[in-house]
Amino acid sequence: MKKMIQTSFMITLICLLTFVFIPQGSASAKIEDGTYSVDYVVLKAENNSVSMANDYFSKPATLTVENGVQHIQITLKSSEWIKELKAPKGGSFADVTVVSENKTADTRVVKFKVDGDLSKPLEMKMHVYIDSMKPVYDHNYTVRVDFKVDSMKKTGGTSETNDKSNGKQDETENKTQSGNGNKEGNKQVENNPKTGDQSSFVLLFIALFASGFFIIRKVNLSKQTN
CATH class of the missing domain: 2.60.40.1850 (Immunoglobulin-like)
Known part of the structure; x- marks a missing residue:
């Protein structure tokens, strides 16, 4: 179980790092x-x-x-x-x-x-x-x-x-x-429209969903084995 949790944590961390560092130049340049x-x-x-x-x-x-x-x-x-x-x-x-x-x-x-x-x-x-x-x-x-x-x-x-x-x-x-x-x-222009923010939230949701799915699947397989 401990190994499973560590694996799930690593997957979540990788997904979150991808979410943070993914280039969003196309959205901000518009x-x-x-x-x-x-x-x-x-x-x-x-x-x-x-x-x-x-x-x-x-x-x-x-x-x-x-x-x-x-x-x-x-x-x-x-x-x-x-x-x-x-x-x-x-x-x-x-x-x-x-x-x-x-x-x-x-x-x-x-x-x-x-x-x-x-x-x-x-x-x-x-x-x-x-x-x-x-x-x-x-x-x-x-x-x-x-x-x-x-x-x-x-x-x-x-x-x-x-x-x-x-x-x-x-x-x-x-x-x-x-x-x-x-x-x-008189209003300062917002160069980064909501498109970039929406994309970020979608990526975060996918990361959390993938991590949760992996944990649930591992638990179910563990129960079937036992």
């Missing part, structure tokens, strides 16, 4: 459609130290999610110095899209599709050229943009939702949406 502000920091390629390039990036960034597709929009400062900026795309890197540029303020708004997991630092390639420096500063390097997913706040809906709020619905419905929008705008 972000519902909408527009969000998200803070971030630019890190060096080789370690988690803040890169000097961090000062060229205005915070926060804007994240737009539509039909599950994520796009990041960032405002660059001292943009005249930034000759090239590339984001990950299909295992390589591609130039970001220029949305707008202000020569007077020396800023540039750029946009790129998120190709990867936003909860992990994204590598980006930069070319900085400063001809006013002596000697001229001309350097290509890699940085990692670390988006603080926990800081995300919803600021609006998708383009379809925004169109509706601009007059495609009746006045009563617009008022209702406006009220809900204000509440959502």
